[in-house]
Amino acid sequence: MDGEIPKELLASYYASIPEKLALLRQLINNYKEKQGIEELKAFRFVLHKLEGSAAVYGFTEVSKICHEANAATMKWETSSSEFMTTQIINGLEFFYERIEKNFTPPISL
16 A cells, blocks of 8 residues: 555546646636736646646656646746737647646546
8 A cells, every 4th residue: 555545535636637627727718818927827836736746646747747837837927028928828728738638537446
């Protein structure tokens, strides 16, 4: 049992994946609407939490993508301008699609 996550916790985490994806989608939509630094910071905060929890629950690729997205978002926060808005939105969408694609739990526990 050492190092193994109990099935109940795994099942709970797997069940929460749609909520986590919905939150990321909402944060992207918030950025599209307001295009502010605070929206990027909120997205980055959630990415940071997801990076850690995904790694713990065996979604190493999702964790890596979150790490990349976190670094990119930090850069966007410091270089945000009207010119960058489209690039930032495209980047957020790109990372979301990669996270979604790799965030599929196994069929059975």
